[in-house]
Each structure stands twice: as C-alpha cells, then as structure tokens.
Amino acid sequence: MPRIKLTIAYQGTHYVGWQVQPNGVSIQARLMDAVEALLGERVPVEAAGRTDAGVHATGQVVCLSTSRELPLKAYWRGLNGLLPEDIAVVRAEQVPEAFDPRRWSLGKRYRYQVSNRPSRSPLLRATHWEVFAPLDVEALRQGATHLLGRHDFSSFRAADCQAAHAVREVRRVEVVGQRGGDVSITVEGTAFLKHMVRNLVGTLMEVGKGRRPPGWVAEVLAARERKRAGPTAPAHGLLLEEVLYGEGPPPRSPGGMADDDTE
Template identity: 40%
Template sequence: MTKMKCTVAYDGSQFFGYQVQPGKRTVQSEIQEALARMHHGQPVKIAASGRTDRGVHAYGQVFHFETPLNIPKERWPLALNSLLPNDIYIRDAEEVPEQFHARYDVKKKEYRYRLLTRMEPDLFRRMYTTQVKETLDLDRMKQAAGAIIGTHDFTCFCAANTDVKDKVRTVYQLSVQREGADEIVLRIVGSGFLYQMVRIITGTLLDVGTHKIAPERVAEIIAGRDRQAASATAPAQGLTLWKVSY
C-alpha cells in the first residue's frame, strides 16, 4: 500500500461542510466517491487535517489515504479532478511515509477571513466575503490582535458544543490588512484551532473595530475563559482554510 497526501481547494458554498453526513453533499463524500471509482468500486477512506463547517472554503486543505494503486504522483490530481465536481480541485499529491497522518501531524494552520467594507452588497463576492457596513477602525483591531497572539487557554473563543478538553493553543500570527479597494483580510496562523475559534475571533475583532469593545478588553476576555464574554460567531462564508503545514 502507498500512502498519499493531497492538497485540495474547495468552494464551500454548495456543501454541507467537509465531513460525511448521510444523504448530504459533503466534500469528503465527493472525494471518497471519486477515489472509489478509481479503485473499481472499493471504498477508500480519507483523513483530513480537520473538518470545515458548512459554507467555509478551503484553498489548502490536506488529506491522506492509502492505496494499492501504482500511479505516479503527478497523475493523481489529473485523475481525481477528472472525476470530481467543479467546486473541488486537487492542487497537489505526494507520496508520504506510512506513519504520516494528515490530522495528528499538523504543525500549523493558516486561515483567512475576508471582509467586504462597503455599503452596497457585491453579488459576485457574496459567497466569499462577509459584508460589514459600519466603519472599521483598523488600528484598534490590530491592537486587539496583538493580545490574541501567543499561547493561551482559548475557552472564550471556542463554541460551547465541543468535547475537546485541552483548550490551550498557540496563535503565531494574526494580521489585519486592507486589500484592494474595499476588502479587509484577517490572516491567522496557529498551532491548531478550537471549534469555530477563527470565526469567534473575527466576531470579536469586528466589535473592537466598530467601537463596541475596547481593544484592552480582549486580554481580559481571554483570561476570563468564558465564551459568553466574547462576541458573536462571524458568518461562515468569509472564512477559508488557507494552508496546513507539517
């Protein structure tokens, strides 16, 4: 058996999230179905770096699988893409050692969150950005971002419905930058992320940017370890899993 690691992009708009759910169109199901077709109907299970929620996109999601097929690595993307729908695209495939695991071996993940900062909606970016009609104070957002960087217990930024016990994570980078005429992009790199952590951080930075929360308050919110103290979860469609590093 050969172990393959694949990098995949997907447009989350038309999926019920990444993970298999009976009767729903999901990213994992589509990829496993394409792999099964390549394996003459034999089921092939894939393991990804983690799930993404409904409406969340990926540019650099990673998964692995094992195969008895002997196909050169550069042929895998071509073969899979010819079987996949046009909202999933395998960007790369490589052979990895037997002990590699797409989830357990993650060193860093990068997410990006795109905000559309103008009054009129943009139909053509409605599935890839979250519109914010209020003026955002970037300096305040950057100041608050500084308080999030580092190793902390991030209970405050974790959705309540989770089984994860250890909520200590490290955020290596968190930048807030204007892009183009009317976008602001949040880039966040961390050792790993709790359930909905990036979207709750985004929601909290939005409240800082619109003067609902003081930037200094963010360190207190983290220290308090109370989800209720942080802000609402930002919508899914602005979020993209950008890169997974091993």
C-alpha cells in the same frame, strides 16, 4: 502500500462541511466517490481537520492508502476530471506509510475575509462577510495583538466543543486591508478549538466598529467565558489556507495538540 497526500481546494458553499454526514452532501463524500472511480475500490480518505458547512479551503490536506500503483499525475489530473467544479486537487505527493495528516501537522493557517464596502457585493457574498459599518482597521490590529501567544481560549470556543482543554498557541494574527474595502484577518496557530477563528473575528469586529476599545480583547481572553466575547462570524468568510508540516510527527505539549474540531 503507497500512501498518497493530496492538497485540495474547495468552495464550501453547497456542502454540509468536510465530513460525511447524513443530512447532506459533504466534500469528503465527493472526494471518496472520485477516488473510487479512479482506483476501482472504496478507500478511506483522512483529512488534517474538519471544516464546517460553508467554510472554504485552498490548502486542505487529505491522505489515502491504496494497493494500486499509479503515477502521481493520475491523482491530480485524473481526480480533477472526476470531481465537481467547486472541488480541485492542487497537488499530489507520495509520503511515508506512517504519515497522518492530522497528527503530523505543525499547525494551520486560516484567513477570514470581510467586505467593508458600503453596499452589498454580489460577487463576494459567498466568500466574504459583508460588514457595512466603516471599520477602524488600526483598532483591529491593536486588538489582535492581545491574542498572540499561548492562552486558555475558553472565551472563543463553541458551547459544544469537545476538546479536552482550551489551551492553544496562536503564532500570528495579521490584519490587512482598509476601511471601505476588503479586510482580511489571517490567524495561524498550532491547533484550534471549534469555531475559534470565527469567534476571534466576531470579537475583533466589535472593536473595528468602535463598540469596544482594543484592550477589551484582552479582558475577554482573561475572562474564559464565551458569553463575554463577540458573536460568531459567519462560516462563509472563513478559508483554510494551509496546513503546516515538518519532517515528521512533532512533539506535543499542552496547546500544541492536534485537534479534530470543526472550524
């Protein structure tokens, strides 16, 4: 039975998130409707991870299995003809039947986008967090260095996070941009806790605004208490940029477990 891997992009503004929910329209529901129209059958669609309401993606990975034999371009062009304009398939591949988009992942890369312009920007309001206070970008970079490595990230998990433990490994935190313009914070790691990236960004903004020194980030991390960290950054600034894979399922260790929490 063919196993199809789809890389999809979406603007999450008008959705309740990736996962099907009773309180509104989800990206998963829209994709499943399009797949059903294409294949003539309702099939499950599995994702590498869930994204919250308002969160966007350029590299979400989903998988489906079907008895239908179709050329790969049918999943690309065909589905794009059936999907709404704010969801698109950007790549389709056939993968081994055992492929699991979540458990085979080596990690994810997120990018958080901030507009630091002195006045609001109507064209960016759905994709950037507008922070009007001038940001010290170098201080942001210094604060971000304390987040690298394997740590207990309890200070940066949501109160209702269901993960069994808070040990995660962050491989990259990169701050790009300038005061008064656009600033992006790229975070790459093996796995993430619920709201972890948004809580990291909210904490770094306290440093960028000059309210806290860069070394305070290390103190927050060591405290393992959510109340010590900064606020949760808004969902609409977050972008799932890429899900990373190797040749097969990776070995797992504490901090490297595939997680299923929303971001």
